[in-house]
Amino acid sequence: MLDLIELAGLTSKKAKEELSLLNDQTGLDAFYAKYLSKKGEIRMLLSHMKEVVAEKKKEAGEAVNKAMGEVSAAYEQKRAKLETEKLAKRLEEEKIDITLPGRKLTTGRINPYYQIIDEVTDIFLEMGYEVVEGRDVETDHFNFELLNVPKDHPSRDMQDTFYISDELLLRTQTSAAQAHTMCERSANPRPIRMICPGKAYRRDDDDMTHSHQFAQIEGLVVDKNISIANLKATLELFVKKMFGEKREIRLRSSYFPFTEPSVEVDVSCFKCGGKGCATCKDTGWIEILGAGMVNPKVLQSCGYDPKQWSGFAFGVGVERVAMLRYGVDDIRRFYTNDTRFLKDYSGK
Numbered sequence: 001m002l003d004l005i006e007l008a009g010l011t012s013k014k015a016k017e018e019l020s021l022l023n024d025q026t027g028l029d030a031f032y033a034k035y036l037s038k039k040g041e042i043r044m045l046l047s048h049m050k051e052v053v054a055e056k057k058k059e060a061g062e063a064v065n066k067a068m069g070e071v072s073a074a075y076e077q078k079r080a081k082l083e084t085e086k087l088a089k090r091l092e093e094e095k096i097d098i099t100l101p102g103r104k105l106t107t108g109r110i111n112p113y114y115q116i117i118d119e120v121t122d123i124f125l126e127m128g129y130e131v132v133e134g135r136d137v138e139t140d141h142f143n144f145e146l147l148n149v150p151k152d153h154p155s156r157d158m159q160d161t162f163y164i165s166d167e168l169l170l171r172t173q174t175s176a177a178q179a180h181t182m183c184e185r186s187a188n189p190r191p192i193r194m195i196c197p198g199k200a201y202r203r204d205d206d207d208m209t210h211s212h213q214f215a216q217i218e219g220l221v222v223d224k225n226i227s228i229a230n231l232k233a234t235l236e237l238f239v240k241k242m243f244g245e246k247r248e249i250r251l252r253s254s255y256f257p258f259t260e261p262s263v264e265v266d267v268s269c270f271k272c273g274g275k276g277c278a279t280c281k282d283t284g285w286i287e288i289l290g291a292g293m294v295n296p297k298v299l300q301s302c303g304y305d306p307k308q309w310s311g312f313a314f315g316v317g318v319e320r321v322a323m324l325r326y327g328v329d330d331i332r333r334f335y336t337n338d339t340r341f342l343k344d345y346s347g348k
């Protein structure tokens with residue numbers, strides 16, 4: 001005859017032994033299903049009650065209850081122990097080592113190209129100039145013809161660019177924005193003082209000093225009685241603010257179709273102060289700007305009567321200034337998004 005009392009004791013013992021070997025949640029879940037669930041071995045002991053003789057039923061019932069109690073308590077204890085271990089392990093793994101150096105915050109730096117544009121713009125804003133950016137895609141009319149470069153003009157060869165159609169092209173100079181401004185105001189002509197910073201394009205072979213895309217800042221002043229003295233004074237003020245109080249300029253005669261007379265503007269070397277060095281190629285001077293008095297033909301084409309109005313214009317190459325100032329050897333570095341370059345030349 002089945003001794004339920006003994007079986008309850010044996011089941012309890014076996015369960016507790018098995019439990020002692022468990023060390024994870026999966027095993028614990030399987031254990032619960034095997035022994036403590038509704039169909040588990042301990043509850044199933046009760047199904048044998050009917051086989052127990054009457055006088056032993058009470059004792060047998062108590063034995064099954066005792067087994068249930070013991071195994072449940074052992075299970076709870078094990079569950080709590082595993083949980084504590086798991087928490088301790090997690091705390092150990094996630095421990096913050098405060099002696100480790102913190103993660104460095106990286107700060108972005110301004111490309112020297114934009115640094116120069118910002119500086120030049122600020123200087124002219126202080127002098128009361130307005131900033132007009134214009135458009136990168138221009139018509140032949142605004143890019144060339146209004147600026148005294150008709151279709152057959154030889155200077156077009158030097159400014160060959162990217163054509164979108166016969167009449168649409170990528171602008172070769174930002175002066176197209178000046179032509180727009182003059183034409184827009186020609187119905188009611190009034191003085192103009194403007195700079196146009198922005199990109200210009202030429203079909204150049206890319207090398208260390210040439211790029212098919214580059215930035216210019218061109219300026220235009222139109223008013224009554226403007227003379228070359230005004231141009232010289234303005235550019236002198238500009239180079240002193242840009243390159244230092246001690247800088248001087250000299251004008252050399254030159255040729256541009258949209259100015260007459262035209263000049264190249266040199267600044268006394270800001271590296272050696274004029275004594276001669278590699279930057280100025282031992283001449284003491286650095287060519288920095290092209291300028292001149294606005295050609296009366298340009299004023300006329302843009303709706304300003306040259307008998308009443310006169311003006312001057314100038315243009316500075318942004319990359320050239322940045323290369324000279326920061327000693328950058330290759331123009332392409334400005335556009336290649338190399339953060340090491342930005343670190344080295346972050347315009348301080």
Ligand SMILES: [Zn+2]
Pocket residue numbers: 269270271272273274275276277278279280281282284285
């Ligand atoms: Zn020098």
